[in-house]
Amino acid sequence: MKSIKVFLVEDHNIVRNGIRTLLERQPDIEIAEEAETVNETLEKLRTGIQVDVILSDINMPDLSGLDLINIIKPEFPDIRIIMLTMLDHENYIKQTITAGASGYLLKNIDIEQMLFAIRHIAAGGRYICSEVVFEMLKKQLNSPTEAVTGQSVDLSQREEEVLHLIADGFTNQEIADKLFTSRRTVEGHRQNLLEKTGTKNTATLIRYAIRNSIIN
Template sequence: MKSAIKVLLAEDHTIVRNGIIALLDDEPNIKIVADAKNGHEVLDYLNSGIQTDVVLTDINMPDMNGIELISNLRTNFPDVKICVLTMLDDEKHVNQSLDAGASGYLLKNVNIAEIIFAIKQITLGYKYICTGISLKLLSQINLRINTGSAHLKSDVEVSKREIEILGLIAQGYTNSEIAEKLFTSKRTIEGNRQNLLEKTGTKNTAALVNFVVRNRIID
């Protein structure tokens, strides 16, 4: 039998922390091994010998915040995956978290199913950015394009149509549904999607959005 994914939770608000624990306790494939109020407590647990696969952490915490924790973990516990769970939905904190070494970024308004999915994805070695963040960032990119203020900052060329397709993918639409919305064929959408993955060297949609954000392809 496959062992459960071990998770160490860092969240300074007791009610929120207990709520997350209660929700994740119902998931048989995930085990909360410890919970902490700040980054220092996370490091104390790990230094004491507690083993974890994933650290699920807030950003705004006292003494040692999430960004500082992520950097410390990347240096001292490089095998531990990190997923941010926060209320902060601005591009600056998303970039800071990913640049520091986080593999996932979730907003606290996501449902428990998405938290579980993200934990499983990053454990497998993928990146995951929640739909809410993806849509907001893509909307900002679209706005820049539509107002004529967009310019490429990378050798990767992403067209307005490709950004439009990426936005629909992020909303969960299938290739067939996207084709119907854009009045084109499913095969065309499949081709566009594959081209985006090949252009950016990414493996899936979450990694593709992550690439766009981190490399600031559109400014």
């Protein structure tokens, strides 16, 4: 099985070491490199190391995470970038996603949500953690120009159960516990929901479900 090569960009040693320890326990994830600044990140990338995903803070000593995206995406377009931050303001989210980030995670998320995001994004998807989804949805659903509609989709009873629990803000592990199944099975249901609805992340999945009366 090919491992996902992750580059950690974080200037706080304790935070970076904690994330590395958690990720190194996963058989399908490998820490390819680490850096404390944007410039150090660029220097190491230009040596030719293989990287699938960059997991980066927004606030760093030299440049910002947004600068990192703007510099790296044109030079290394195949590398997926995930922002991991304490900043939950909508403007930061919009700016980083618009610039080319594939994911936006808050540092208070649990490890299961982080692992799902890394795996999903490495496979080509996008992900915004559920903690920031709902406030954004309120504005989007109240906008008359915003509409997410589609043809009816055929969801299994278990997929509908998982969808409702996702909408309620439960993590993959919490959903697994509630449904007496494994976290991997829940991840599979979540991926099926994204594929069946043609959505790319939790925010658009929930918006699709609301617009199409799958959930209320």
